[in-house]
Amino acid sequence: MEHTKIERLLEKYFQGETSIAQEKELTNYFSGSDVAQHLEQYKPLFGYFSLAKEQTISREIQLKTKKSSFAWLSIAASVVVLLGVGMYVYTSSNPVDAHEKLGTYTNPDEAFKATQKALALLSNHVNTGIGSVQYIQEYDNSKDEIFTK
Template identity: 35%
Template sequence: MMKIFEIEKLIADFYEGKTSVEQEKELKLFFETQDVPPHLMAEKRVFLEMFFDDNEIEIPPHLEQKLSNQIDSWAEKENRTKLHQSRRIKSWYFISGIAASVCLILGIALYRPDKQEKTVLTDTYTNPQDAYRETQKALLLVSNNLNKGMNQMEHAEKDVKKVNAIINKQLYQ
């Protein structure tokens, strides 16, 4: 015969889903055969009537067919919705394609190279020595800026190597 505190612990375990089938049978046997204390009468009703009712539930006739029909109708409705959405998306693609074509045609029609002014390239220096000096100045400016950029890249590369070394050290320790 189980003691009341053991039954109370089993009931708590049952509600937490921690009981085995054997323990649940013990609870059923306790509530069927023992004098149940007043504070456990509500539990007796729950265990004997709700959880361990041996009477089979009567299933209405054609319930399976009705459920199957309902599921089929839901699936059909979902398929119609997906079909409608795919048609809507295709129509938007079609409309946007037409709009893009119209924009392209308008752009081509409005841009007409024969209406634009033709620019004629001419020499800016009449003296070749002046042109040579100006070209040297421009190339020197480009060279200086490129060297500055390369120096910054070297410093950045050193910093990246330091960070990689720290990361590798931390990862492989």
């Protein structure tokens, strides 16, 4: 009696015409113990459906993505690059400023005088340097006195 009903339901099932309630009825029938011999072959099918519904995800869902931390990393990296470039431009442009601040002469005479003054200053300092080297000459003299004999 029940078997014929199940057979009819199965036929409808394979035609795609059963409702959810009817499909539940089939699942219940095949999970029971008194399945007719000739319908036994459908047991694994409905058994699998119930089993497959129990599968759950084992991993925790992370809402903070790796992508967003990557974005932060790239922002940090670009800041570093900007700082680097900034520092380079800042330091390399400064000496140019320093040169400009030294000023320059427009009048050739004035420039000549200034140059002479600078060179005189230089030679003056060089002479004082040489003056202190004069002592060394004394060693040379004493050496000559000793070794000429």
